[in-house]
Amino acid sequence: MSDPELLAHGCPNGHYTNPGHERCPTCGESQRETVDLADRTGEVLTWTESTATPSGVRRPNTLAVVVFHVADTTVSVLGGTTEPVAVGDAVKPEYVPELRDPDVAVREAASQAWDGYRFRPVRDE
Numbered sequence: 001m002s003d004p005e006l007l008a009h010g011c012p013n014g015h016y017t018n019p020g021h022e023r024c025p026t027c028g029e030s031q032r033e034t035v036d037l038a039d040r041t042g043e044v045l046t047w048t049e050s051t052a053t054p055s056g057v058r059r060p061n062t063l064a065v066v067v068f069h070v071a072d073t074t075v076s077v078l079g080g081t082t083e084p085v086a087v088g089d090a091v092k093p094e095y096v097p098e099l100r101d102p103d104v105a106v107r108e109a110a111s112q113a114w115d116g117y118r119f120r121p122v123r124d125e
């Protein structure tokens with residue numbers, strides 16, 4: 001089974017968001033187009049480190065806003081990282097089956113999906 005998609009949602013006027021919305025936040029048109037970002041490389045726009053995290057979330061937890069180029073524009077995606085990052089780092093999405101620990105989280109484990117994407121820095125190889 002391949003990893004799920006990490007989708008940018010686009011409207012007819014070329015605005016993209018992640019997550020998607022019923023209506024484009026910029027122009028109000030329906031978002032009908034999707035672009036899968038899962039195999040793309042993005043760039044860290046900014047990041048922060050949370051040291052007071054909810055139960056089931058690792059501590060510290062580094063969160064980054066990552067910008068991807070889509071068509072003639074960009075879309076920013078908020079997500080955790082697998083390790084510390086710096087502004088301007090190239091990163092790729094990495095699928096994680098459990099972003100938090102369902103056993104110690106507040107919500108019922110079966111009530112929701114726990115998987116998603118983190119960003120892994122792309123090192124020179």
Ligand SMILES: [Zn+2]
Binds near residue numbers: 011012013015024028
């Ligand atoms: Zn729009």
